[in-house]
Amino acid sequence: MNHAIYNSFVNFIWGIADDVLRDVYVRGKYRDVILPMTVIRRLDAVLEPTKEKVLGMKQQLDTAKIANQHAALCQASGEAFYNVSPFTLRDLKSRAKLQQLKADFEAYLDGFSPNVQKILDKFKFRNQIPTLIDADILGHLIDKFLDARINLSPKPVLDVDGNELLPALDNHAMGTIFEELIRRFNEENNEEAGEHFTPRDVVRLMADLIFLPVADDIESGSYLVYDGACGTGGMLTVAEERLAELAVSHGKEVSIHLFAQEVQPETYAIAKADLLLKGEGGGAENIKYGSTLSSDAFPSQEFDFMLSNPPYGKSWKTDLERLGGKGDINDLRFVTQHGGDPEYKMITRSSDGQLMFLVNKLAKMKHATRLGSRIAEVHNGSSLFTGDAGQGESNIRCWIIENDWLEAIIALPENMFYNTGIATYIWVLTNRKSEERRGKVQLIDATEWFVPLRRNLGKKNCELSEEHICAICDLVVNPAETEKSKIFPNEAFGYWKVTVARPLRLAVDLSSAHLERFERICAKAKEEPLAKLARRVAENLGAGPHLDFNAFMDTCGADAKAHGIKLTAKRKKLLQSDLCDTREDAAPVLKKIHKPGKATPDPIHGLFEVEINGKPCVVEYEPDTALRDSEQVPLLEEGGIEAFFQREVLPYTPDAWIDPGKTLVGYEISFTRHFYQPEPMRTLDEIKADIYALEQETEGLLEQIVGEAE
Known part of the structure; x- marks a missing residue:
């Protein structure tokens, strides 16, 4: 369709809203009337040429008492839908009495085939009829849609000699007009067209x-x-x-x-x-x-x-x-x-x-x-x-x-x-x-x-x-x-997301101030025996700070056993959280000691070989959640995760390891990474040339300003 003709259709229908609905509807509600009326007029224009044929077929079917009439009526209309009311929109133009117009218009709508009824129901257009009648604008609205200057029919309007007066409006163009109307209405309402x-x-x-x-x-x-x-x-x-x-x-x-x-x-x-x-x-x-x-x-x-x-x-x-x-x-x-x-x-x-x-x-x-x-x-x-x-x-x-x-x-x-x-x-x-x-x-x-x-x-x-x-x-x-x-x-586009862990390193502070604070916490938690345990251990080890949390816990365990105190998980957590602070130079906190022959050292995956009581053991360290980090390793990384880890992580954090249970595969696509072309930086000669040019432009400017001030 010619762009100018297309715009004329849209502008004409858009203008109906301002001409007819203003002062009756707020602008945000214009669409509730204009969109369904545009559909109705389009359907009406398509059905006009076969109206008498459909009514004749309807009469024959009723006389013959045939219940299932849909196929025959569609055949009579030549379309996939029909209207069996005695009216077209042109017939409704001449209704002078409002109540008669209301009754006839509702009968006209009711005459459409069931598939059109579904469309009307979704528009909820029948809800608008009382407002249109009360404001006495329904007839005016129909007149506007029947204006001789616009053709919503899929067939052209011809003069008596067969010359085209108005072009046909095909379905594709009709759909485009609908979309433009929706866009404009939504723009008025600040909605997402x-x-x-x-x-x-x-x-x-x-x-x-x-x-x-x-x-x-x-x-x-x-x-x-x-x-x-x-x-x-x-x-x-x-x-x-x-x-x-x-x-x-x-x-x-x-x-x-x-x-x-x-x-x-x-x-x-x-x-x-x-x-x-x-x-x-x-x-x-x-x-x-x-x-x-x-x-x-x-x-x-x-x-x-x-x-x-x-x-x-x-x-x-x-x-x-x-x-x-x-x-x-x-x-x-x-x-x-x-x-x-x-x-x-x-x-x-x-x-x-x-x-x-x-x-x-x-x-x-x-x-x-x-x-x-x-x-x-x-x-x-x-x-x-x-x-x-x-x-x-x-x-x-x-x-x-x-x-x-x-x-x-x-x-x-x-x-x-x-x-x-x-x-x-x-x-x-x-x-x-x-x-x-x-x-x-x-x-x-x-x-x-x-x-x-x-x-x-x-x-x-x-x-x-x-x-x-x-x-x-x-x-x-x-x-x-x-x-x-x-x-x-x-x-x-794929990568491994690996979780990088580092050992928890705790220093134990058994100073008087810390012990007094710990006693108050234990009293509140009704753990007085634990406070006494801490006092005894402090007497044996001194105030500290002690940089080996594992040795501290061994001492606590021995003392607890000697005094019949059970070191539950809750009590161990109190000792760790309220007597210890993280410190980089402290020894790593042990999480698990593997039995001889049950585990192979693998530092990259958190299995470390250390000496305990003069014997080599494979241990796991407690991870420090505050130091936990993650790395994205490309699936195409040569050598895989371990090569990446050796090159990019261990030189900077030699005590780190990969948490094997937390490795995930992800995918993402970056256009910027693949298509970005950075602009080359300016050369020093270009920068110097600009500076010299600026100096020449401003030469004598200060004298001129001072001279004017004098």
């Missing part, structure tokens, strides 16, 4: 990314396309058209079936109406209402192609609670078997559920077909790196990459979307990688590939040209290393 739809240039790119790499392998047959966060359905519409084009160009006949789910009532209604207007009644039934995460409408369905722009940075806490909570979730989409873990959990923070939508799609991949499944999904930058090793986001990236499903990630320019200027990325995944792609991931930096818009649309100030889309897709179809395209082995 981007939750509902994706710019068409981005959608075209996503469609090409999932279809073009397998275009030569598409055979005649049926293909299922799915969007788990469909908004107004525009992404599905573009995908359907693109797949059909590719099939025709390759001489194939394909049947495309669309499936989607949407949680926002208005956008769900528009998506469903869009498919009805295309004559896809069965397809419209596959647009489901509800939350994809907590109420999956297609739990056992698998799809050939999937694409989405899920909400990012948005809480999914309610969904998480419906699924049983983070600790009790057992949905097989989000809890699976991986890496030897029978209950590998892929559950992100409740504050951001975008990656959960991707996991949902991956659970719906086809594994038994030649093409498998291909997925394209938009994310912001947090999906690349948020979440530490072992946490939900990292586990998801680990699961994806270790299964070799991630094909490419494309970094888009900033300000590509209507509601946000932040960086966004398209993830491309498949379970049927080509031979040359196996075990590899491609990163494409397309942040500088855009053309500016003449006028901003929300925060969107640029778009991808056809040349940019072709360039990106060519890099994906024919992967190559360039300045903007880099290919890495899967392991390049």
